[in-house]
Amino acid sequence: xxxxxxxxxxxxxxxxxxxxxxxxxxxxxxxxxxxxxxxxxxxxxxxxxxxxxxxxxxxxxxxxxxxxxxxxxxxxxxxxxxxxxxxxxxxxxxxxxxxxxxxxxxxxxxxxxxxxxxxxxxxxxxxxxxxxxxxxxxxxxxxxxxxxxxxxxxxxxxxxxxxxxxxxxxxxxxxxxxxxxxxxxxxxxxxxxxxxxxxxxxxxxxxxxxxxxxxxxxxxxxxxxxxxxxxxxxxxxxxxxxxxxxxxxxxxxxxxxxxxxxxxxxxxxxxxxxxxxxxxxxxxxxxxxxxxxxxxxxxxxxxxxxxxxxxxxxxxxxxxxxxxxxxxxxxxxxxxxxxxxxxxxxxxxxxxxxxxxxxxxxxxxxxxxxxxxxxxxxxxxxxxxxxxxxxxxxxxxxxxxxxxxxxxxxxxxxxxxxxxxxxxxxxxxxxxxxxxxxxxxxxxxxxxxxxxxxxxxxxxxxxxxxxxxxxxxxxxxxxxxx
Amino acid sequence: xxxxxxxxxxxxxxxxxxxxxxxxxxxxxxxxxxxxxxxxxxxxxxxxxxxxxxxxxxxxxxxxxxxxxxxxxxxxxxxxxxxxxxxxxxxxxxxxxxxxxxxxxxxxxxxxxxxxxxxxxxxxxxxxxxxxxxxxxxxxxxxxxxxxxxxxxxxxxxxxxxxxxxxxxxxxxxxxxxxxxxxxxxxxxxxxxxxxxxxxxxxxxxxxxxxxxxxxxxxxxxxxxxxxxxxxxxxxxxxxxxxxxxxxxxxxxxxxxxxxxxxxxxxxxxxxxxxxxxxxxxxxxxxxxxxxxxxxxxxxxxxxxxx
Numbered sequence: 024x025x026x027x028x029x030x031x032x033x034x035x036x037x038x039x040x041x042x043x044x045x046x047x048x049x050x051x052x053x054x055x056x057x058x059x060x061x062x063x064x065x066x067x068x069x070x071x072x073x074x075x076x077x078x079x080x081x082x083x084x085x086x087x088x089x090x091x092x093x094x095x096x097x098x099x100x101x102x103x104x105x106x107x108x109x110x111x112x113x114x115x116x117x118x119x120x121x122x123x124x125x126x127x128x129x130x131x132x133x134x135x136x137x138x139x140x141x142x143x144x145x146x147x148x149x150x151x152x153x154x155x156x157x158x159x160x161x162x163x164x165x166x167x168x169x170x171x172x173x174x175x176x177x178x179x180x181x182x183x184x185x186x187x188x189x190x191x192x193x194x195x196x197x198x199x200x201x202x203x204x205x206x207x208x209x210x211x212x213x214x215x216x217x218x219x220x221x222x223x224x225x226x227x228x229x230x231x232x233x234x235x236x237x238x239x240x241x242x243x244x245x246x247x248x249x250x251x252x253x254x255x256x257x258x259x260x261x262x263x264x265x266x267x268x269x270x271x272x273x274x275x276x277x278x279x280x281x282x283x284x285x286x287x288x289x290x291x292x293x294x295x296x297x298x299x300x301x302x303x304x305x306x307x308x309x310x311x312x313x314x315x316x317x318x319x320x321x322x323x324x325x326x327x328x329x330x331x332x333x334x335x336x337x338x339x340x341x342x343x344x345x346x347x348x349x350x351x352x353x354x355x356x357x358x359x360x361x362x363x364x365x366x367x368x369x370x371x372x373x374x375x376x377x378x379x380x381x382x383x384x385x386x387x388x389x390x391x392x393x394x395x396x397x398x399x400x401x402x403x404x405x406x407x408x409x410x411x412x413x414x415x416x417x418x419x420x421x422x423x424x425x426x427x428x429x430x431x432x433x434x435x436x437x438x439x440x441x442x443x444x445x446x447x448x449x450x451x452x453x454x455x456x457x458x459x460x461x462x463x464x465x466x467x468x469x470x471x472x473x474x475x476x477x478x479x480x481x482x483x484x485x486x487x488x489x490x491x492x493x494x495x496x497x498x499x500x501x502x503x504x505x
Numbered sequence: 506x507x508x509x510x511x512x513x514x515x516x517x518x519x520x521x522x523x524x525x526x527x528x529x530x531x532x533x534x535x536x537x538x539x540x541x542x543x544x545x546x547x548x549x550x551x552x553x554x555x556x557x558x559x560x561x562x563x564x565x566x567x568x569x570x571x572x573x574x575x576x577x578x579x580x581x582x583x584x585x586x587x588x589x590x591x592x593x594x595x596x597x598x599x600x601x602x603x604x605x606x607x608x609x610x611x612x613x614x615x616x617x618x619x620x621x622x623x624x625x626x627x628x629x630x631x632x633x634x635x636x637x638x639x640x641x642x643x644x645x646x647x648x649x650x651x652x653x654x655x656x657x658x659x660x661x662x663x664x665x666x667x668x669x670x671x672x673x674x675x676x677x678x679x680x681x682x683x684x685x686x687x688x689x690x691x692x693x694x695x696x697x698x699x700x701x702x703x704x705x706x707x708x709x710x711x712x713x714x715x716x717x718x719x720x721x722x723x724x725x726x727x728x729x730x731x732x733x734x735x736x737x738x739x740x741x742x743x744x745x746x747x748x749x750x751x752x753x754x755x756x757x758x759x760x761x762x763x764x765x766x767x768x769x770x771x772x773x774x775x776x777x778x779x780x781x782x783x784x785x786x787x788x789x790x791x792x793x794x795x796x797x798x799x800x801x802x803x804x805x806x807x808x809x810x811x812x
Contacts (some may be wrong), residue, residue, distance in 0.1 A: 029655075043506075211506050211509070213506075213508055213509050216509065236668075447677075448672070448677065476512075480515075480516060480519060483516070483520075484516075484519060484520050484523055487520060488520075488523060488524065488527065488661070491524070491661050491662070491664070491665055492527070492661065492664065492668070492671045492675075493668055493671065494665060494666065494668070495668065496666065497666070
């Protein structure tokens with residue numbers, strides 16, 4: 024049951040009515056949410072639900088033990104490492120075992136040693152990368168005493184890690200931000216519900232109208248990329264940035280919108296990344312919940328440890344940081360290379376004065392950005408598009424061949440726009456996306472001009488109709504695979 | 506909360522009305538088109554539609570029987586009322602639609618095939634979308650070509666995922682008429698391509714009991730109306746015929762029905778033309794050249810029967 028399906032619409036409608044009409048106390052609301060989360064997960068696999076709840080229960084009790092034993096360093100450390108080993112262990116087992124076996128066999132054969140290992144059949148629990156990171160942050164925050172779990176109950180904790188809108192594709196909520204909300208009494212807030220609904224509509228539009236239509240076209244070109252003109256490959260590389268962005272941010276918007284309609288604030292995941300001035304700016308705006316997680320739990324401790332090593336320490340910490348980001352996406356060398364590529368892109372910025380410093384786009388009359396900033400945005404976009412070739416390719420060799428093919432003599436031939444797969448309306452909707460995002464970036468996200476109710480109705484009706492009329496073949500969100 | 510309910514209700518009503526308006530525009534535009542999947546439905550319900558002989562069947566008839574050639578032989582205006590990718594249940598829907606708008610024909614030729622009495626499938630169901638506001642269609646055809654409750658009652662719902670139809674209906678894409686229909690017939694000027702079915706080692710005649718019963722009731726209905734019924738097995742490539750594992754079962758079933766209602770059977774499954782691949786574009790379907798030959802033979806044989 025995907026968030027962009029009719030089944031989900033009915034499921035959520037029932038949840039919404041019961042949640043706000045029948046349940047007054049936050050305790051009942053939380054228990055109901057846990058049941059709803061479980062039902063949602065059962066649509067995929069009920070057996071793996073037991074694993075999810077079981078692993079959550081173990082981490083919850085280990086977290087409690089860490090907190091109870093805050094005066095005893097040895098016990099606290101023991102419970103902390105046990106918890107870490109348990110949560111990361113299951114992630115490694117489910118997601119990375121076969122990668123390690125394959126890599127070991129390949130490496131041994133390079134050395135001329137014959138080994139008789141073969142990969143094993145492992146069913147990967149849906150959302151394992153997301154809920155494991157939630158569990159790890161829970162343990163670390165308690166261990167660092169930045170989060171107090173004393174008021175948590177088992178069911179509120181389980182509601183947190185299984186929260187259905189974010190279970191498949193995130194965002195990865197932090198315990199500090201999410202769990203206190205479950206303890207508070209939630210009252211029906213009309214404005215938040217309207218805002219949540221609007222965000223769902225916007226997310227649906229991005230996912231179903233832009234991403235799914237682009238997906239048909241891009242997948243077709245990628246399947247036969249060796250037969251395509253270089254110009255087509257360049258267009259597809261550019262469009263893939265839009266596909267990945269609208270697919271993932273669309274799904275995130277739906278998750279945040281659903282959370283908002285249930286009175287819960289879910290972490291932001293995107294902040295107009297298409298208008299990034301450099302790669303550091305891009306990562307401050309792209310998949311924010313993952314990058315901030317890695318920054319807080321990996322980069323910051325590492326850069327603190329290596330602070331005396333100066334810029335070298337910083338570079339190593341950043342590269343390690345991005346290797347983890349890359350590897351988080353999947354057990355594949357190409358994701359490691361993708362992470363490494365982005366890590367290396369930071370190196371010039373470290374040596375530039377104010378290279379890493381955040382600043383807003385300089386604008387002139389009528390809100391037009393400065394020419395230099397426009398060039399910076401385009402340059403960042405191009406780098407991201409190239410890195411996404413590594414991300415999209417079936418393997419590293421294909422990524423390399425695709426990249427090389429983009430610079431062949433057919434670069435100035437007319438690109439193939441397959442109308443069957445990519446209607447002209449999709450390009451029109453990309454333009455709509457950019458215009459709306461430019462407006463929201465200047466004002467604030469989801470703002471309706473003049474704050475008019477009529478315009479809000481119009482916005483929602485127009486975009487719902489666009490979803491109904493122009494949605495592509497429904498595809499799984501790309502990030503649900505991770 | 507009251508404010509929310511009020512505004513939510515207003516929103517739903519506005520959304521419904523907007524969807525209904527767009528649905529009507531799309532459906533109306535599609536219905537007026539001459540695209541092959543809409544054309545026969547439009548023709549059958551038009552006032553100028555006037556035919557004495559009708560051929561019912563699946564794709565074998567659609568691409569195989571040129572009604573103008575048959576008309577010339579039998580001297581009765583003939584229409585190819587086949588429905589591509591369909592079995593009897595959907596073809597019955599087409600007959601009922603025909604019946605709802607027209608006088609009974611004098612002759613009905615039914616072309617049964619291997620999969621004629623199999624269960625239904627909703628191939629190219631988008632052809633029914635623009636007809637949803639037509640009451641005769643809802644009454645007669647929908648029971649045979651089921652659409653879901655949501656498709657029937659929620660405006661635009663049935664168009665979800667049919668972007669091509671939406672674009673055509675809104676005038677954003679031209680309606681492709683590169684395959685013009687002639688009295689319901691579609692000529693296929695193609696050469697034989699073995700890969701379409703050629704790799705199949707065997708073919709089996711399937712039947713579903715409820716479909717057989719429904720077919721018998723249909724024959725009874727035509728018989729009561731004193732309409733001349735003729736069964737005609739279509740030509741299929743000789744090699745394909747020999748791959749049918751239970752062809753006798755098929756013959757026995759139709760023979761039984763034919764005997765009961767004194768229906769003559771014309772059999773082209775083993776006709777000489779089935780030995781020549783030049784008349785086919787795949788194992789089951791005649792190309793334009795083959796359809797001319799078969800239509801001439803069919804016309805000639807029907808003429809003999811009608812004498």
